[in-house]
Amino acid sequence: MTAKRIFVRILLFYVLTIFVVGLVVSSNDPHLLTMTDTASQSPFVIAARNTGTKVVPSTISAVVLTSAWSSESRIIYGMATNGHAPSVFMRLNRFGIPYVAVALYGVFMALGYMTLSQSASTVFTWMQDIVSIYTLVNWICICVVYLRFLYGCRKQSIDRHKELPWTAPLQPYTTWVSLVVFILLFFTGGFTTFMKECWSTETFISSYLNLPFIILVSIG
Template sequence: MALVVVCGGGPDHTAYGFRYWHNPGPLVQYLGIDGSLGRFLGFWTVFSNAVYAYSGVENISVAAAEVHCPRRAIPIAAKRIFARVGLFYVLSIFMVGLLVPSNDPDLLRSTGTAAQSPFVIAATRAGIKVVPSIINAVVLTSAWSAGNSGLLNGSRVLYGLAREGRAPAIFKRTSRFGIPYVSVAFLSLFICLGYMTLSNTASEVFGWFQDLVSVSALVNWTIICTVYLRFFYAMKKQGISRDRLPWKGWGQPYLAWIGVFAFILLLLTGGYTTFIDGHWDSETFVSSYINIPIIFVLYFGFKFIKKTKIIPLDQVPVMKFIEIADNNPEPPAKPVTGWRRFNILWS
């Protein structure tokens, strides 16, 4: 739809092309700061918003214990994430950037609905009446899907922590179907926080929760990259070839190191606006940085209470799990036929 409208196929037959890239331009002033610095700060602020949108892409690994042939299924899902991100995020936002000017007042108008979505704004500006309703339905169903995914992954993480003795034992309880119902019920209580958006003042608090999610994602990704680097160098220290793994990512360990530094930089600068003269906001500062001391207290507190130590690289039990995989081969993959050849984007 966006491509057709950009080329002049919309109801008004206006060929938009790249006009909005010239006027008002893709980068605008931010916080009333003039010049290139103001435009750069606006560009940098976008990263925090993008983190919220991308949070959860790593959760496919949590489902490994509940899928058939995980050593084959998880790598396939991981590879397809790149295709989905490229299409649903990068390409779609590129097209929206051609249809919606950066100074459109509706972009920052809090409506509580999908009306402020750039996709809805693009369709409305083009004079297409039915599409905004369709996009509104898509946004609502995707939000439901995201909540369902969060409930699944959060309950499984909590169950795994309980199995390892890092959470109360009650969360280990499962139904006869193997579902950790206590963990699911506990996480379900937080769904009620969604009703906070029904109040104008509570919507601001809900925005703080969004900031907390972004910060949590950065902390999570930093830990993932750090753990992977220890895993990588443990294999190197023990002389284990990465070819022994069911799947190995390319560009390692360099991409992991880039990720660590990038995530830490974004984490430390997430609330930079509070350090600008005249822009101090206690709520923004707390929501942007509260997770940093929390993660250190949890980590070192556990080390202190449980008297555990960091395992040396030459003692990390990598080979133990490789041998488990070798001794329990998965059945051969079934040939992909028919319409399943085109399911790269949704399964």
């Protein structure tokens, strides 16, 4: 039931909203390519601005920031509960908030102030790009692990539909399609750096460092 609810939420909050934004914001909107220090180039912000809503960039930034702060602190608390992080992160205040986990994540959020300095902003941009690409690598790893789990069940004659509490439909086809798409996105993400006179060390490193690093660490 929980897995089904997650699927519905992803469908509504991500797929549906992106579809609607795609209908509202033109692909050649000049604001999409305008670099700013706020979220004003976000298609969600542009869509809201086109409706006449004010102070949208700051509102979107606040929503994203508080959402990330909440989710990441819960992850740290969950890790501590399962014994995968120091027990100090299990401490709660009288409102039931894991304040130690929230404080830890708040320290890393302060790295955002690096954008106020030109030199530090360059480092922050590198870090931001590497983390963004790591999301693709993370999903590639998830797909590979799930495929090994699926074929492992088959090898041991384990019937997923009878012995597991919940099974994803259309397997392994959807996982293979997802894996191919993620790999394609990964290898084409920094393709511009291979074009004539367009080499960028930052683009190359941030786009392709993660995968060999993950492979090296896994083998090690």
